[in-house]
């Protein structure tokens with residue numbers, strides 16, 4: 001008799017449970033493909049009804065219900081035909097945001113809250129509340145795929161992926177190996193952390209082993225030591241300024257790595273993978289939109305395998321920052337393009353619906369708190 005398991009928050013928990021039900025890697029693979037691609041478990045000449053071991057077939061409805069409960073739609077806020085913010089309720093009532101982006105893109109969250117505390121971001125206001133398990137990250141893709149096709153996943157929602165690296169890389173492996181998403185279309189975003197650079201570079205030099213064999217046993221050292229990633233994602237680096245001292249103020253809890261070193265490490269990864277680094281820069285009027293910054297960007301990124309993405313700050317109540325004028329934005333982008341840098345201006349998706357990343361969740365939490373206080377008031 002198999003003991004009842006809690007919801008599998010991590011893919012490794014799910015794999016372990018399947019092994020307990022007599023599954024081999026081929027069975028795990030088929031279940032993960034069906035789940036992550038929102039498709040049938042049947043194959044031509046090999047229906048699931050005979051392919052899966054009997055114990056697993058019996059347990060499958062329970063497993064499916066648990067996977068469904070990992071990420072449920074709490075609210076959808078469309079901006080246009082292609083872009084919508086999704087407020088996603090997790091199994092324990094915590095909420096995160098995912099964003100449907102143009103051309104089959106999806107932005108997912110990796111943590112509830114965030115410890116980096118960027119001064120211009122709502123997600124970091126309350127600090128880190130909890131990590132998301134890898135299955136909860138993939139579940140956001142499944143939820144989105146139930147609404148429309150997803151061919152690109154960016155890990156740029158709530159949370160700093162470097163602070164939850166095992167779960168993020170496990171989710172990336174499943175999406176790249178079973179989820180039918182091209183590896184260069186999986187974009188890991190970070191404020192810059194040596195752990196990320198080291199793990200990604202490790203993935204380039206080691207033979208991948210995404211699925212521990214049954215013989216390796218549960219809880220083997222290799223599993224505990226963070227598996228080497230099988231999939232090489234593209235890298236996005238949130239720079240926001242070229243000035244180390246200003247960066248320490250804007251991103252107060254990011255590792256204090258000099259900008260020159262960040263660019264050098266990101267460039268090494270870009271050259272090794274063949275995917276350009278996507279630099280992210282939230283433009284704030286009078287803070288990091290000056291000519292001196294532009295000169296330094298040109299100096300830093302000329303000749304590099306890089307794309308500069310500028311995201312104008314979203315005005316947020318209670319924050320003392322403003323987005324630069326449309327004229328200034330056009331001039332910034334025009335200047336860098338003229339100087340030979342690949343430069344894009346991106347609006348934070350859904351700005352006109354509910355503001356910056358983290359605001360939907362903050363608003364939903366406030367509403368829950370109001371209901372709780374009302375219920376307690378005699």
Ligand code: SF4
Nearest residue numbers: 114117118121124159
């Ligand atoms: S911008 Fe990203 S890293 Fe910074 S606080 Fe927000 S979620 Fe965290």
